Amino acid sequence: MKRRIASICLTTLMVIISAGIASGCCQENWTAEKRDSHSGCTAGPIDAGVPSYAGSTLYRHHNAPYTKPDDSDVDCHRKTDCSYNDESETQFTCDWKIQVYSGGQWQDCEYQAISGDCTGANWDTTGYKPGLEYRAKSFTNDTSGDGPYGDDAGVYHYSGSVQLKAPEVTHYTKRAGWPQCDINGLTLAFKDGALAYRYDWDCSCCKDLEHLDKVTIRENVTYDGYTSGTPPMHDSSHDGSNCFTNQIEDPTLRGKVATSGWWSDTHEMLGVFGVWASYCQGSQLYQWASGWPEAPPVNGGDEFGWTTIEEHTIRRYVEEYQSGHWRYRIMKDNDGCTHNYN
């Protein structure tokens, strides 16, 4: 009886196996890449597109659009009849990061990943330090569980590098109608004899002067003659004919972040002067520099790379223009104002 039962089972098993062979012996399967036994397949790793940035110059405060060609991939499909064919993978996800060249190598910025998909990304450069080389890094990931099921390893590609530039002060211009003398009623208390200017400026590739938020603009005035002490003070009573009494920091550094787009500059009568001739001279530079993560202090040193926009010579005179009649006169290059007194 036992033998009979064993014989029936064996026969049944044979029938089942035979039926299986007759109808195709293989389970359907996908692999990411071709293997030696996969005759008929050409599958390989993902051909991921290389990201690129079309622009030649990239300023902070701008969006850099990166584009990327379509990703493509072919997986090897084993059919139930045990034959092989290629099937295209169609669904990928892409992640993007920005890398900075620092310490002799490319490093992932610790910042938030930039938003993008498998066609491209948009990099908002506002939060990134200018003056450095950056590149975009895209990671194409073959997501599992969609379409063909050969799960390729993800592929990284890098764009070419681009230097991020800091916005610059441009178009620094003396306003029409200036300089003026003897001005009253302005926000500054001009005295009789003051020489007053207004200047406007703009910024490079800027939609908004707020782009100059890391740029400081300043005047840097130095004086000829006698300077001593800490901090160094210029004493104009030592200039000319030893009578123009005034002490002022040398250099005199005044400024602020450049986002206002304009400033006034007044050259007033300085110190105490009497009825004896005197003369002093100084040099005035208008300069700007950019910093990170803040605009540089006005007294920031050469490490900020101050750019000089204009240079002027300022001369102050006390002189007897007629017998018994005196005047104070200020000249900035060829402009001048006078104040007469007796």
Add this chain to the structure above:
Amino acid sequence: MHSNKVLQGCGSRSRKHGRRAFRFTLCLFSIVGVLYLGTAWSGGDGVPTMPGDIALRLTLFTQNGAITAGEPLIAKIELTNKSEKEVELSLGNNRHPTTYMEVRSQNGQIVACTPRPDPHADEVAFGCTLKPGDSHTKFWVISALYQFKEPGVYTVRVQQLKPSEGLPVLAEDTAMVRVTPFDAAKLEARCEEVFQPLRTGTSHRTDLPMAVRTKALYSVRYEAALPYLEWIAVEWDGQYACLAMRRIATERAISILSSLAAREDGSGKAARNALKMPLEITDVMWEMNDY
């Protein structure tokens, strides 16, 4: 001189006296128009601000009006043109700002104040032009001016001054802050809150600009700020972050600086400089972020 050249050019084209007169008039109008457009385009030619023209609103960034001792304190100062005309507001410069701030202790004593404007200053002065209803907003790091290390109630007063004789007050506002005893956990939490958008590069999308956040961290004199200052130093070669660590001056702060100083990159240079620099504040308005 420029006008003369234009007139000569205009006249040189005319042949008949009548036509010359007409063209002269036309040219004159053109010059006036160009000058007008020039000034209108460049801005900054509004009416000087007078008392009553603007409103000042002071807001302190606190939790329910309180901070823990040593915590960075930030103020928002909004200057709004409430007149019906365009006004020109002088902002002064780094040495002579036209916004004045003082901090008073509970007994009414002034414990810190900013420099006052100098109406006779021989220097550049920045400005902004405000249309009716427009505002100029700035954020000041008050803790760069005064370290709130002692618990108590403090009054902060801000005045917008006109830089003319007597320094008339254009507008003012006050706010109070209660300083609670030092709480390391609260300080750490606040530093982290201030820092986080710097790490993610998103501070420009928040209510506080990047430079306010960094300067708020520079103003802290406790070790809670060290990890953030070190990050700024390493990530951005931040020389002022290194100086801030030097001002904390604890063994741990100096140890971090010494480690940074051994680096070959910009942060190493910044740390080496900081270890040699004097500790005093050299530009309080910069430290407060009046830039």
